[in-house]
Amino acid sequence: MAPQDLLLAHSGVAKDQVALDVEQATGGDVVVERVLGVGRMARVYVAEQLSLDRRVAVKVLLPRRGRDRRTLTRFRREARAMAGCSHPGIVSVFSVGETARGLPFFVMEYVEGETLEGRLRRRGKLPLQEVRRIVTAVADALTYAHGHGLVHRDVKPGNVLLERGSGRVLLTDFGLAKPVKSVTRVTTLTGTGELMGTPEYLSPEQAERGEVDARSDQYSLAVMAYEMLAGRLPFLGPEPQDYVRQHVEDTPPWLPRIEPTIPLAVSKAVDRGLMKEPGARYGSAEAFGQALSAAAEATAAAEAMPQRAWWGYERQLVQATAIYAGAAWGVLEALTWVLETFDLPMEFRQPALLLVVGGLPLTLALLCYARNRPQPVEA
Ligand SMILES: Nc1ncnc2c1ncn2[C@@H]1O[C@H](COP(=O)(O)OP(=O)(O)O)[C@@H](O)[C@H]1O
Ligand SMILES: [Mg+2]
Numbered sequence: 001m002a003p004q005d006l007l008l009a010h011s012g013v014a015k016d017q018v019a020l021d022v023e024q025a026t027g028g029d030v031v032v033e034r035v036l037g038v039g040r041m042a043r044v045y046v047a048e049q050l051s052l053d054r055r056v057a058v059k060v061l062l063p064r065r066g067r068d069r070r071t072l073t074r075f076r077r078e079a080r081a082m083a084g085c086s087h088p089g090i091v092s093v094f095s096v097g098e099t100a101r102g103l104p105f106f107v108m109e110y111v112e113g114e115t116l117e118g119r120l121r122r123r124g125k126l127p128l129q130e131v132r133r134i135v136t137a138v139a140d141a142l143t144y145a146h147g148h149g150l151v152h153r154d155v156k157p158g159n160v161l162l163e164r165g166s167g168r169v170l171l172t173d174f175g176l177a178k179p180v181k182s183v184t185r186v187t188t189l190t191g192t193g194e195l196m197g198t199p200e201y202l203s204p205e206q207a208e209r210g211e212v213d214a215r216s217d218q219y220s221l222a223v224m225a226y227e228m229l230a231g232r233l234p235f236l237g238p239e240p241q242d243y244v245r246q247h248v249e250d251t252p253p254w255l256p257r258i259e260p261t262i263p264l265a266v267s268k269a270v271d272r273g274l275m276k277e278p279g280a281r282y283g284s285a286e287a288f289g290q291a292l293s294a295a296a297e298a299t300a301a302a303e304a305m306p307q308r309a310w311w312g313y314e315r316q317l318v319q320a321t322a323i324y325a326g327a328a329w330g331v332l333e334a335l336t337w338v339l340e341t342f343d344l345p346m347e348f349r350q351p352a353l354l355l356v357v358g359g360l361p362l363t364l365a366l367l368c369y370a371r372n373r374p375q376p377v378e379a
Contacts, residue, residue, distance in 0.1 A: 018060050019045055021099035030058060030107060037115075039158075041065050041075065041175055046110055049094075055112070056094065060105040072104065074175060079106040081150055081174040089141030091161065091172040111172075113164035116157035116224070125231030125259065128266065132296035134160070135225050137169035139289025142221065145171075146214040146285065149179050153212055155220035156201045157227070178212070199243035200233055204276045207244040215278040218285045222273025225292060229266070230258045234274065248276070265295035316371065320364040331356045 019032040022045070029051050036044040036057060042065070045058045065071045076096075083093040083106075092109040099105065116134065119126070126134075138160060145152055152159075152174060159173040176196055197206055203219035205211045226234045234252030237243050252274060255267040269291040275281045282288040335352050338344070 018043065018063065018099070018103065021101055021103065022047075022058055022060055022097075022105055025097045025099045025105070026107075030056065032058065038062075039173070039175075041071060047107075049107070055110045056107050057091075057110040058105055058107050060099070061103050063101070063103060075104050078173075078175045078177065079104070081177045081179075082106075082108065082172075084148065085145060085150075085174075087141055087144040089137050089169060089171055090144065091170050108172075109170075111161040111163050111168070111170050113162045116160035116162060116228075119162060120157055120227065120231075126228045128229070128262070128296050129300060131225060131228040132293050133167075134162075134169050134228065135221065136289045136293050138171055138221055138224070139285040141169075141171040142214070142217050142285035143289075145174075145177070146217070150174070150177050151212050151214060152177050152217050153206070154197050154201075155217050155224065156198050157224060158198075160224075199237070199240040200235075202244065202247055203278070204248045205278055208248050213278070214284060215281050218273060218281055218288050219278075221285055221288060222270055222281075225270050226252065226255065226274065229262055229270070230255055232258065263295060263299045265298060266292060269295050316368050320361075320368055324360055324364055327360060328356045 015032055016035075023030060023032060030047045030049050032045045032047045034046055036046050038044070042059050042061050045060070047056050047058050048054075049056045061071065061075045065075075079093055079096045082091060083096070086092070091111060094107045094109070096104065096106045114122075138155070142152060142155070152171070153176040154173060155171075159171065161170045161172055162168075163170065196210070196212075197220075199207075201220040201223045203212075203216040206216045206219075223234060230253075235243055235246035235250060255262045255270060256264065269288070272291070273281055273288045282291060332349075332353070335349060339346060339348060
């Protein structure tokens with residue numbers, strides 16, 4: 001934040017000029033608290049909307065971006081695109097406005113929590129069932145957007161919000177979203193313009209030919225799924241061009257090699273979602289979400305099954321035999337020592353032997369049975 005932007009507001013909290021302009025543009029109804037995040041194009045604040053007594057988030061175009069006509073158009077389109085969506089997995093837009101200095105902004109639902117990017121930074125990789133929940137939720141939101149003729153084009157962890165407490169998963173940042181009928185051509189990295197999307201999550205066709213449709217979003221969602229499961233991206237840059245080349249040409253490392261606990265079926269679903277050819281992927285984000293969910297569900301069901309009884313029983317049998325052999329050997333050694341030391345007749349060994357050979361295994365078998373008895377299943 002530029003020092004000249006810092007002004008001391010009446011509340012005693014340091015606010016930048018843009019925040020003060022937003023407050024003024026809303027007639028004082030929206031009171032900015034602090035900056036939530038700063039992206040390529042915009043700054044997002046958390047604020048208090050006094051008239052409705054609720055917390056809101058306000059996204060304002062960055063002053064240096066406000067001079068660019070194309071960016072202005074895109075920002076206004078973002079607000080309209082989000083406002084046109086009514087889905088629990090997409091952040092709701094409440095109102096739009098413009099500051100006295102001509103910077104557009106919009107007021108939206110505030111999601112208290114963290115971004116998926118933040119969670120991954122904090123925890124590295126995520127458990128399969130958590131990945132399943134997040135992927136399904138984002139796939140639902142994308143399916144809704146696609147159904148309304150909108151391709152997001154920037155699906156990545158920084159644009160997925162995870163609400164604290166409720167566990168809600170919300171897709172945001174429709175800054176690159178575009179109304180798409182079937183296929184749209186956009187400027188690519190190899191062209192003269194700026195790269196649309198984020199290199200790490202870019203689909204091959206988006207990177208190479210600038211073609212986007214719903215299947216590009218599905219690809220980016222699969223990249224995100226891979227990252228959550230493996231704790232690393234399928235391709236490592238470091239330069240944007242490196243990502244682009246690998247998305248177009250390379251096969252990512254096999255998931256179970258990075259994380260051996262990932263079930264084969266789950267790995268297969270992600271692999272298909274990451275196919276280079278859009279036609280070889282799942283037909284929709286929904287289909288990808290369902291496939292990953294079904295694979296993860298099958299794993300959860302297998303994990304919930306009780307341990308196979310024969311293995312439990314066999315293991316105990318081996319343990320019992322070992323204990324028995326040790327005990328029998330010890331008892332016979334001790335008996336021989338007693339008979340020899342006290343000069344007793346060796347015939348005494350006979351009944352003692354019977355006791356050890358017959359009685360001990362019987363006791364152990366009974367103990368084994370008692371421990372292995374099938375338990376009634378809880379409802
Ligand atoms: N509705 C919201 N509630 C809470 N935090 C938000 C919200 N919208 C955005 N953010 C935060 O602000 C950051 C930037 O927002 P985003 O819309 O992605 O802007 P950009 O287009 O600059 O990437 C996000 O990564 C997130 O941390
Ligand atoms: Mg963003």
